[in-house]
Amino acid sequence: MPENQELNFEGVERQPLATFTEKAYLDYSMYVILDRALPALGDGLKPVQRRIVYAMSELGLSAVAKHKKAALTVGDVLGKFHPHGDTACYEAMVLMAQSFAYRYPLIDGQGNWGSQDDPKSFAAMRYTEAKLTGYAEVLLAELSDGTVDWAPNYDGSRTEPVILPARLPNLLLNGTSGIAVGMATDIPPHNLREVAAACIHLLEEPEATLAALMKHVKGPDLPTGAEIISARADLREFYDKGVGAFKARATWEIEDGNAVITAFPYQVSPARVQEQIAEQMRAKKLPMLDELRDESDHENPTRLVLVPRSNRVDLVAVMNHLFATTDLERNYRVNLNIIGLDGRPRVMSLKAVLGDWLEFRTSTVTRRLQHRLGKVSRRLHILDGLLIAFLNLDEVIRIIRREDEPKPVLMKRFKLSDEQTEEILNTRLRHLARLEEMKIREEQKTLAAEREELEALLRSKAKLKKLIAAEIRADAERYGDERRTRIIEREAAQAIDETTLIPNELVTVVLSTGGWVRSAKGHDVDPGALPYKSGDAFQALARGRSLQPAVFIDSTGRTYMLPAHSLPGARGYGEPLSGRLDPPDGAKFAGVMIGEPEDLWLLASDAGYGFTVRLKDLLTDRRAGKTVLSVPENAHVLAPAPVPSADSLVAAVSSEGKLLAFPVSELPELPRGKGNKLYDIPGKKARARAELMTAVAVVPPGGTLVLWSGEQRKTLEWRDLEGYRGQRAQRGAVLKRGWPRRIERLEVQRPAQEL
Numbered sequence: 001m002p003e004n005q006e007l008n009f010e011g012v013e014r015q016p017l018a019t020f021t022e023k024a025y026l027d028y029s030m031y032v033i034l035d036r037a038l039p040a041l042g043d044g045l046k047p048v049q050r051r052i053v054y055a056m057s058e059l060g061l062s063a064v065a066k067h068k069k070a071a072l073t074v075g076d077v078l079g080k081f082h083p084h085g086d087t088a089c090y091e092a093m094v095l096m097a098q099s100f101a102y103r104y105p106l107i108d109g110q111g112n113w114g115s116q117d118d119p120k121s122f123a124a125m126r127y128t129e130a131k132l133t134g135y136a137e138v139l140l141a142e143l144s145d146g147t148v149d150w151a152p153n154y155d156g157s158r159t160e161p162v163i164l165p166a167r168l169p170n171l172l173l174n175g176t177s178g179i180a181v182g183m184a185t186d187i188p189p190h191n192l193r194e195v196a197a198a199c200i201h202l203l204e205e206p207e208a209t210l211a212a213l214m215k216h217v218k219g220p221d222l223p224t225g226a227e228i229i230s231a232r233a234d235l236r237e238f239y240d241k242g243v244g245a246f247k248a249r250a251t252w253e254i255e256d257g258n259a260v261i262t263a264f265p266y267q268v269s270p271a272r273v274q275e276q277i278a279e280q281m282r283a284k285k286l287p288m289l290d291e292l293r294d295e296s297d298h299e300n301p302t303r304l305v306l307v308p309r310s311n312r313v314d315l316v317a318v319m320n321h322l323f324a325t326t327d328l329e330r331n332y333r334v335n336l337n338i339i340g341l342d343g344r345p346r347v348m349s350l351k352a353v354l355g356d357w358l359e360f361r362t363s364t365v366t367r368r369l370q371h372r373l374g375k376v377s378r379r380l381h382i383l384d385g386l387l388i389a390f391l392n393l394d395e396v397i398r399i400i401r402r403e404d405e406p407k408p409v410l411m412k413r414f415k416l417s418d419e420q421t422e423e424i425l426n427t428r429l430r431h432l433a434r435l436e437e438m439k440i441r442e443e444q445k446t447l448a449a450e451r452e453e454l455e456a457l458l459r460s461k462a463k464l465k466k467l468i469a470a471e472i473r474a475d476a477e478r479y480g481d482e483r484r485t486r487i488i489e490r491e492a493a494q495a496i497d498e499t500t501l502i503p504n505e506l507v508t509v510v511l512s513t514g515g516w517v518r519s520a521k522g523h524d525v526d527p528g529a530l531p532y533k534s535g536d537a538f539q540a541l542a543r544g545r546s547l548q549p550a551v552f553i554d555s556t557g558r559t560y561m562l563p564a565h566s567l568p569g570a571r572g573y574g575e576p577l578s579g580r581l582d583p584p585d586g587a588k589f590a591g592v593m594i595g596e597p598e599d600l601w602l603l604a605s606d607a608g609y610g611f612t613v614r615l616k617d618l619l620t621d622r623r624a625g626k627t628v629l630s631v632p633e634n635a636h637v638l639a640p641a642p643v644p645s646a647d648s649l650v651a652a653v654s655s656e657g658k659l660l661a662f663p664v665s666e667l668p669e670l671p672r673g674k675g676n677k678l679y680d681i682p683g684k685k686a687r688a689r690a691e692l693m694t695a696v697a698v699v700p701p702g703g704t705l706v707l708w709s710g711e712q713r714k715t716l717e718w719r720d721l722e723g724y725r726g727q728r729a730q731r732g733a734v735l736k737r738g739w740p741r742r743i744e745r746l747e748v749q750r751p752a753q754e755l
Contacts, residue, residue, distance in 0.1 A: 029181035037178035038185050040339045041353065042360045043139055043164040044171030046178065048092045050164055051081040053106055056132050057140050067110045067129035074125050081153050081160050090125045097130060101267075102174050103189035103223045104479065106136045116224065116264070117271040135479050139164040146371030147364045165364045167475050169195055169357045171338065175220075183345060185337040188220035188246075188266075191483045195354075196476035200469045202354050210240055210351055217350065219246070220332075222266035222485045224302075226250050229329075229490040242336035242347035247492070248485070250328040252319055259315045261304040261328070268327045270296070270304065276326040277306075284502075286321075288313045323493030358468075365468055366458065373454040376447050378419070383447070385420025386427070387440045396424065502565045504547045507594075509564060510574070511552070513539045515589045518574030519546070519567035528711075533573050540639040544594030551593040551618045553603070554583045555637050557629030559618040564594060582623040591639035593618065600643035602650065602667070603628065604678055606692040607635035611675030612643055612667050630674040634689060644700035644750065649721055651705050652679045652732070655692045657741040659724045660732030664698055667728065677729040697746035706747040709740035715749075 035047050043050065055077045061068055074090050082089060095101055097109035100116040111128035114121050122128065132140075147165035152158075175189040198216035202208050219228050219235045228235075230246040238244025248265040250273075264270050274294060280286045291307040308315060323329035336348050341356055348356070389396050392414065399413065400406045411421050457463050508525040511517050514536040527538040542550065546565040553559050560581045568575050577589055593601050597616035604610025609632065620626045631637055649661045660679055668676055678693065685691040699705050705716040724733050735743075 037180035043166040061131040063134040070125040070128040186335045191221035193480035225263035225484040227486040238334040239350035259306040320493045321496040324495040516574045520570035540591040542594040554587040558625040560625040590637040602641040605635040607632040608679040611670040617671040653743040658732040695746040702751035704749040708745040
């Protein structure tokens with residue numbers, strides 16, 4: 001084959017990849033939008049739902065029939081109309097049977113069809129049974145009256161209705177939700193009687209305003225009851241624009257001093273709410289509650305009891321807290337995105353939905369009347385022929401007996417139509433002989449009157465509207481019920497301030513060398529007496545109150561913050577800080593601080609540098625913390641020291657057994673940085689880390705300095721520090737003879753009057 005010769009396959013279409021991809025994606029998008037995710041305005045159903053309902057009607061599973069296995073319906077739907085997954089089809093069927101999901105269920109299920117706790121907990125289709133509900137007749141009653149168009153099914157072997165002839169706006173009554181490509185729909189359920197009244201009002205007053213319609217449609221009516229707490233302006237917004245949101249809240253009452261929840265919001269799992277409340281009780285965020293009981297049964301489907309610790313507990317405040325922190329209050333998105341009568345999806349207002357549905361209903365009723373008129377006219381035509389045959393029975397019989405082809409002879413002799421003649425010839429002689437002229441004339445009279453009435457209805461728009469209104473009113477009376485969801489405008493719930501639930505008590509935060517932390521009650525805590533994990537030991541502590549933040553500093557000079565009351569108690573080993581914070585790899589926690597935001601603390605590294613800083617400058621909500629102390633290369637961070645007062649002394653000890661005391665006022669106050677030199681370490685020793693500043697503390701006037709070396713403890717009174725006084729950045733004096741050469745930790749005991 002010559003080079004560069006292009007193969008040319010006959011009959012193969014060539015097109016750019018971009019063009020092909022765009023067309024394929026658009027085709028898929030339109031399929032998802034029109035044939036899967038969005039509901040049609042006429043019957044309010046998606047294709048799979050429509051096919052399920054129609055297939056069940058074809059199987060004879062009406063409201064008065066016996067239940068049949070759900071697998072029978074699913075198999076019929078898949079085999080005849082919907083060649084997709086059986087699981088998806090069955091889930092769509094289950095949804096239409098769940099009374100907590102559908103305001104007016106279309107399917108009457110028998111067996112396990114899921115629960116409000118877990119809507120997906122339904123049994124397999126081979127175990128459950130189903131039939132249509134009485135309400136489903138609203139969609140199917142007029143199907144055989146020539147009211148809708150029919151289309152071939154997926155393989156052309158049979159036909160299926162393009163839409164069902166709904167007698168009520170099922171779209172608003174049951175609502176729906178779906179996600180398509182580039183668009184979604186969220187339509188809440190409504191009350192049948194309210195929507196029917198609005199339809200009748202709009203039918204009689206086509207120019208009715210939204211405000212007039214909302215006098216009938218108060219708002220969504222959720223299957224599980226509860227209450228809608230949004231302002232009327234919020235409801236009006238999504239009814240006007242077709243897009244918006246509303247809030248629903250559980251209903252509760254006080255009974256024998258307990259708070260009893262009697263209804264949950266739509267699509268909220270009671271089990272999930274119980275978990276949320278129980279979790280808060282375990283975390284001690286609800287100390288005013290003593291017990292949580294689920295007393296739901298067949299008589300009381302929803303009954304969750306909250307028992308307070310005493311009769312002084314404000315149950316209203318408790319419930320407001322739970323509304324704000326659990327699923328007892330939920331936001332619901334509204335997006336009235338619907339496939340309109342023109343087959344195109346669009347977002348519609350309440351008036352547009354009702355108006356277009358009334359147009360659909362008017363067209364459906366008109367087609368029904370025309371279909372009936374055609375049947376009546378044909379029957380009258382047949383009766384005219386039968387009457388002629390009855391009056392000329394002998395001659396008719398003679399022609400039939402003598403003629404080889406009696407049909408054209410009868411048509412010519414009595415001026416009959418082909419249809420009339422065929423009916424006469426198909427009538428058995430004994431039936432024809434029994435016909436009575438009076439009966440034929442009586443039927444003619446009845447049908448003639450009906451034809452006149454049908455023609456009058458079709459000629460008069462006013463009469464047609466009156467008929468439609470009467471039928472809507474009758475269906476509302478038959479299938480309607482009282483509103484379940486109360487609409488009460490309320491303020492948004494506010495959670496109780498966590499600090500009001502926690503006692504503001506003295507605590508000591510203890511940090512171990514392994515980075516484990518705990519909070520012990522009181523300030524008289526002996527950290528050495530606490531239990532530690534194998535290989536772990538005490539490192540640092542800070543004394544404060546439970547409502548204050550505990551600030552930790554790591555070996556890289558970064559600080560982190562956790563509420564002191566959120567730390568575990570001192571009975572166990574505590575918990576590792578690395579589980580709640582994100583320090584850099586290899587970093588270790590060096591110390592802890594606690595106190596008021598304006599408290600002053602001394603931060604330092606063992607290279608001899610440091611500065612004072614306000615605690616408020618160390619606070620951060622970030623798990624990764626923030627950099628505060630710049631640590632020289634190879635240096636380590638020392639445990640921070642609180643600064644009790646401006647006339648305190650800084651006490652710094654070195655690894656060579658020297659102690660330097662100087663006024664804290666000589667140190668700068670900085671928000672971050674390396675700081676100034678506290679203790680003079682010669683450059684050569686500093687580079688080799690041959691000498692280190694091992695600990696630092698700030699001693700108030702009258703206080704006592706405790707020096708620790710392992711378990712050995714030595715004390716220096718305030719007056720004894722005079723022998724070690726000097727200026728910042730000096731080398732200090734050697735400790736007393738016989739004292740440990742290396743001091744590992746300093747502790748300050750304040751004067752008795754301060755304690």
